[in-house]
Amino acid sequence: MWSKVVPLVLAIxxxxxxWGQTVKGTVLDDVTKQPLPxxxxxxxxxxxxxxxxxxxxxxxxxxxxSPGRHSFQFSFVGYEPIVLNNVLVNTxxxxxxxxxxxxxxxxxEEVVVSVSRSDDxxxxxxxxxxxxxxxFSMDETKRYAGSLGDPARMVANFAGVVATNDVRNDIxxxxxxxxxxxxxxxxxxxxxxxHFGSVASMGGAVSMLNSNNLDKxxxxxxxxxxxxxxxLSGVFDLTLRKGNNEKREYVxxxxxxxxxxxxxxxLGNQKSVSYLLNGRxxxxxxxxxxxxxxxxxxxxxxxxxxxxxxxxxxxxKSEVSLFGIWGRSxxxxxxxxxxxxxAQTYGSPNSNDYPRYYTNISGxxxxxxxxxxxxxxxxxxxxxxxxxxxxxxxxxxxPTITTRSAESAFVTNRYSVVARVSHKFNAKHSVTAGxxxxxxxxxxxxxxxxxxxxxxxxxxxxxxxxxxxxxxxWRYRMSGRFTATPGLHFQxxxxxxxxxxxxxxxxxxxxxxxxxxxxxxxLHSQMQNVTTYAVVTPTDDGVVYTNKDLGFTKSQHYxxxxxxxxxxxxxxxxxxxxxxxxxxxxxxxxxxxxxININAGFEFIPSYEDSLVNGGTGRxxxxxxxxxxxxxxxxxxxxxxxxxxxxxxxxxGILRNTSYNMGRVINVLAGKEFSLGRDRVLGVSIRTTWxxxxxITPIDYDASLQAGQAVYQEDKAFSERQTDYFRxxxxxxxxxxxxxxTLELALDLQNITNKxxxxxxxxxxxxNEVITAYQQGFFxxxxxxxxx
Numbered sequence: 001m002w003s004k005v006v007p008l009v010l011a012i013x014x015x016x017x018x019w020g021q022t023v024k025g026t027v028l029d030d031v032t033k034q035p036l037p038x039x040x041x042x043x044x045x046x047x048x049x050x051x052x053x054x055x056x057x058x059x060x061x062x063x064x065x066s067p068g069r070h071s072f073q074f075s076f077v078g079y080e081p082i083v084l085n086n087v088l089v090n091t092x093x094x095x096x097x098x099x100x101x102x103x104x105x106x107x108x109e110e111v112v113v114s115v116s117r118s119d120d121x122x123x124x125x126x127x128x129x130x131x132x133x134x135x136f137s138m139d140e141t142k143r144y145a146g147s148l149g150d151p152a153r154m155v156a157n158f159a160g161v162v163a164t165n166d167v168r169n170d171i172x173x174x175x176x177x178x179x180x181x182x183x184x185x186x187x188x189x190x191x192x193x194x195h196f197g198s199v200a201s202m203g204g205a206v207s208m209l210n211s212n213n214l215d216k217x218x219x220x221x222x223x224x225x226x227x228x229x230x231x232l233s234g235v236f237d238l239t240l241r242k243g244n245n246e247k248r249e250y251v252x253x254x255x256x257x258x259x260x261x262x263x264x265x266x267l268g269n270q271k272s273v274s275y276l277l278n279g280r281x282x283x284x285x286x287x288x289x290x291x292x293x294x295x296x297x298x299x300x301x302x303x304x305x306x307x308x309x310x311x312x313x314x315x316x317k318s319e320v321s322l323f324g325i326w327g328r329s330x331x332x333x334x335x336x337x338x339x340x341x342x343a344q345t346y347g348s349p350n351s352n353d354y355p356r357y358y359t360n361i362s363g364x365x366x367x368x369x370x371x372x373x374x375x376x377x378x379x380x381x382x383x384x385x386x387x388x389x390x391x392x393x394x395x396x397x398x399p400t401i402t403t404r405s406a407e408s409a410f411v412t413n414r415y416s417v418v419a420r421v422s423h424k425f426n427a428k429h430s431v432t433a434g435x436x437x438x439x440x441x442x443x444x445x446x447x448x449x450x451x452x453x454x455x456x457x458x459x460x461x462x463x464x465x466x467x468x469x470x471x472x473x474w475r476y477r478m479s480g481r482f483t484a485t486p487g488l489h490f491q492x493x494x495x496x497x498x499x500x501x502x503x504x505x506x507x508x509x510x511x512x513x514x515x516x517x518x519x520x521x522x523l524h525s526q527m528q529n530v531t532t533y534a535v536v537t538p539t540d541d542g543v544v545y546t547n548k549d550l551g552f553t554k555s556q557h558y559x560x561x562x563x564x565x566x567x568x569x570x571x572x573x574x575x576x577x578x579x580x581x582x583x584x585x586x587x588x589x590x591x592x593x594x595x596i597n598i599n600a601g602f603e604f605i606p607s608y609e610d611s612l613v614n615g616g617t618g619r620x621x622x623x624x625x626x627x628x629x630x631x632x633x634x635x636x637x638x639x640x641x642x643x644x645x646x647x648x649x650x651x652x653g654i655l656r657n658t659s660y661n662m663g664r665v666i667n668v669l670a671g672k673e674f675s676l677g678r679d680r681v682l683g684v685s686i687r688t689t690w691x692x693x694x695x696i697t698p699i700d701y702d703a704s705l706q707a708g709q710a711v712y713q714e715d716k717a718f719s720e721r722q723t724d725y726f727r728x729x730x731x732x733x734x735x736x737x738x739x740x741x742t743l744e745l746a747l748d749l750q751n752i753t754n755k756x757x758x759x760x761x762x763x764x765x766x767x768n769e770v771i772t773a774y775q776q777g778f779f780x781x782x783x784x785x786x787x788x
Contacts, residue, residue: 020064021089024246025097027058027074030127031424031432031475033367033375035059036101039076044083057316067091067679067737069631078427079103085569086631088139090735092742092787093249096241098215102127103427105480124218126237128225128432128473128485130506131520131559132575134158135218138211143631143671145685146729146750148257148781149211151219151236152194152203157667159575159624159640160221161234162660162691165759166727166751166776169194170203172660173221174577175620175646176233177596178203179529180553183236184228186323187418188363188381189436195303195329196357199387199410200529200598200606208327208359210278210307212251212262215241222577223520223557226471226487226504227420227434232526232555232581240323242311243276251278255746255783258283258303267310276309282329299337303329317369324362331355335394350709350765351391352402358386374423381416393452396708396765403452408459412530413441433472440465444534446608458608461534461545466494467527473504481510491552493527498551500525516563525552528585528595531606546611547585553595553614555581573626581648584616590652592717594618597648597659618648618658637670650717657718662725663692683733693722699761699770710763722758727751741788747780754778 027039035058042051043062054060067089074082079101089095124133140154141147147154152169155161164170170178179201183190194204218237220228228235248265262278285302305327313319333353365379391406420434446459473487489502502523509517528550536543558578565571585595587609594616598607622644629637646661671685695718703711730752734745757775764771 020066021091022061022063022094023065023070023072023087023089023097024059024061024094025099027054027060027076028098028100029424030100030102031375031422031430032369032373033100033422034369034372036076036079039074039079039101042073042075044071044073065089065095067742068675068681072097074099074101076101090742090787091737091740093251094244094247096244098242100125103424105427105477124220125216125239126218126225126227128227128475128487128506129218129220130223130225130483130485130508131518131561132160132222132224132577133218133220135216137216138214141211141214143683143685143733144669145671145687145731145748146727148255148748150207151209151211151214151217151238152207155219156689157638157640157669157687158219158221159573159626160577160622160642160644162642162662162665163689164203166757167759168196168203168205169207170201171234172662173233174579174622175644175658175660176579177598177658177660179598180232180526180596181234181236182228182231183238185238185325185361186240186321186363186365187377187379187420188361188416189230189418189438190361190381191359191383191385191412191414193325193359193361195305195327196301196331196355197359198606199385199412200531204329205301206257206303206329208305208307208325209238210260210262210280210305212253212260213240213276213278213307213309215239222579223504223506223522223559224524225485225506226473226489226502226522227432229436229469229471229489229491229502229524230467230526232524232553240307240309241276242309242321243274245271245274245311249787251785251787253744253783253785254283256283256781259286272313274311276307278307280305299331299333301329301331303327319367321365321367322363323365324360326360328356328358330357336399348762349394349767349771350396350763351393351405353389353391355387355389358384360384370421373425374421377418377420379416379418381414381418383412383414383416385410385412387411399766403449405449405452406447407449408446409443410445410531411443415439415441428477430475431472432475434470436467436469438465438467438469440467440530442530442534444531457536457538457543459531459534460536460543463495463534465496465527465530465533466492468492483508491525493552496527496533496549496551498527500552500554514565516561516565518559518561518563520557520559520561522557523554524557525554525583527552529598529606532585532595532612535608535610537610550585550612551583551614553581553585554583555579569630569632571626571628573624573628575624577620577622577624579620581618581620582616583614584618584648585612585614586616586651587611588613588651590650592650592652592654592656592714594648594650594658597718613651616648616650618646620644620646631671634674635670635672638667639669640667641665657695659695659718661695661718665689665691679737681733681735683731683735685731685733686728688728689725691725693724693758696720696722696761699763701770704763704770705768708765725757726753726755727757728753728755741786744783744785744787746783746785748783750779750781751777 039054069086071085156163162172195206197204220235243264251262258280260280264276267273282303309323311321361383363381368376387410389408392402393405395401417437422432424430443462448456469491471489476484485506487504504522506520537546561575563573625641627639646658669687674682697712698720730749736743759773759775
């Protein structure tokens with residue numbers, strides 16, 4: 001197939017002498033979002049000096065920039081200067097740089113420096129972040145080996161983050177499970193934005209977030225500011241970019257993740273109005289419909305998604321936007337296709353499983369500058385998740401005979417209202433306050449069917465939860481070197497009548513030109529997964545809901561950080577953290593169960609434990625080291641090491657390992673670009689990950705033999721350690737600039753050593769033995785992208 005696609009693309013993109021491309025954007029104040037007129041924008045080149053200044057709306061435009069990587073400097077009297085290094089300019093697409101500048105504390109004459117904390121690669125979008133935060137760009141998600149353009153897979157290279165397995169993008173943050181994190185999109189709290197993403201998790205097999213549509217975004221791993229709530233471990237604060245409002249542009253690409261096509265541009269004759277649309281369809285499903293198979297049998301993932309963003313200015317002070325994500329996915333995992341001779345196989349030999357998912361996320365945002373000092377953002381949001389699942393058990397004696405053994409249907413509808421006001425009193429003092437109201441309407445049903453006849457009801461409830469959050473945060477810049485960000489977060493959950501008042505604070509001090517010392521503290525809480533409240537307890541008088549009054553799980557975060565800037569593009573960062581967890585749901589009777597261990601990264605069905613109380617505790621602590629050279633002089637590298645310990649106590653009072661206590665993780669990532677002339681670039685990236693083995697609960701052989709299914713030794717929960725995880729990925733890229741288009745080719749070679757890493761252990765009812773499934777072996781993934 002690829003032998004036909006590449007020549008076709010090359011034939012269409014006929015080469016002419018290269019023409020210059022446009023670099024444009026807007027510059028705003030970081031708090032008030034007021035446009036900054038008169039900002040000097042200079043492209044820093046050795047031989048030439050090209051520049052401009054922003055106009056009354058903060059807009060700038062520089063034409064005839066040659067393709068390649070360039071550095072830009074932004075300077076303005078009374079504001080900290082910014083240097084953006086290695087900005088990639090393609091002939092196929094205009095480069096848009098939208099950024100904010102921070103007012104200096106001392107109003108001195110203009111000072112221009114090339115190195116400061118305002119460097120875009122080192123600071124987060126959220127100016128209140130002091131510790132455990134890192135911005136990321138879509139260039140990184142596409143550049144890193146093994147990332148597949150997926151933000152969740154990309155951040156697995158960062159310190160304190162561990163991927164749960166190869167086939168999904170669930171991540172463990174500092175010993176916390178994936179369900180304890182928060183996703184936000186343009187300021188809205190959103191549900192799981194992944195295909196095959198269970199309602200009980202925050203990850204999935206394929207991200208629905210299209211990397212072509214994302215702007216610079218933030219990733220936080222602890223002690224996050226008061227703005228964020230209902231999360232215990234980390235935050236993905238994602239921002240959708242706007243479409244080009246002056247020129248229509250297109251992108252077409254294909255790879256393992258799907259066939260994609262995107263379009264953006266001005267809407268109608270109003271060049272101030274822009275749109276951005278992107279659609280994708282599963283590659284393997286498309287090939288299957290054409291009669292082509294790749295050895296996956298019926299286990300072919302089928303999915304389709306659409307990302308969109310419409311932006312409409314309303315006068316000089318206001319703007320409205322409509323954005324969203326829509327997606328559906330399904331797969332059939334047939335026991336008859338289970339390959340007992342293969343090390344890498346998924347599903348179960350004992351059953352046929354049929355999960356299906358649908359997700360819709362929509363948002364409407366109104367931005368308004370109330371005056372020169374105050375900015376208002378108000379949003380309305382709606383999201384829906386619809387997850388259905390049924391399972392047929394395969395007869396041990398006659399594999400052709402199946403009986404229905406499980407059915408479930410989980411539907412949630414979330415209605416959201418968000419408002420935020422930011423006010424800057426002066427360069428030293430600014431305050432941000434906001435509220436979030438979520439109404440979560442749900443219908444949850446799940447039953448087991450024994451012998452095809454007797455029903456065992458596990459969930460059956462329709463209802464609503466009301467989650468209200470409010471916060472206020474103050475940024476006090478005592479000097480140009482010292483910043484404090486105290487804040488307070490409040491959240492309330494009904495009908496559980498659970499409330500939480502949560503102090504937060506961050507302190508940052510720049511010691512000299514090379515060292516930044518920081519600390520952070522925060523009390524954080526999270527409601528239980530909506531399915532937990534719907535679990536039924538059968539009684540003689542009918543079913544009761546013994547989990548309905550569960551309150552928040554809470555944790556206190558303590559973080560100390562030191563960031564040492566060795567050179568302009570090289571730094572070493574060390575963070576120590578301690579997390580104290582309490583009010584974890586555990587059983588009323590003594591047991592090893594704790595809700596923080598549910599969903600190890602590959603379950604379709606949530607926990608059905610009933611009679612829970614907020615009585616468990618836990619603690620995570622560790623040290624993280626990051627050595628990072630940002631992309632410059634044609635190469636980059638990122639080395640991270642994390643040593644951590646994650647323990648909990650269930651209602652039996654025994655201190656145990658959590659499911660996520662790997663103990664250590666080391667990542668080594670590096671990449672290099674080679675110029676093959678003025679219009680061609682060859683790139684290579686390599687990534688190696690070494691992680692300690694996970695702790696699992698051993699299977700009771702005799703009990704499993706008698707029950708005909710896996711039975712675990714709960715008194716020995718998480719006492720048996722798997723072997724260490726090791727994987728190396730290698731990626732090659734090639735970029736060719738044509739007159740008005742850009743062609744990108746890539747080959748991502750995953751797990752090049754073909755290391756057999758353990759995926760899971762289960763029970764084979766046909767062979768009456770414990771079986772081990774392994775994760776993905778060596779797998780090459782080609783990729784083609786054309787921008788025009």
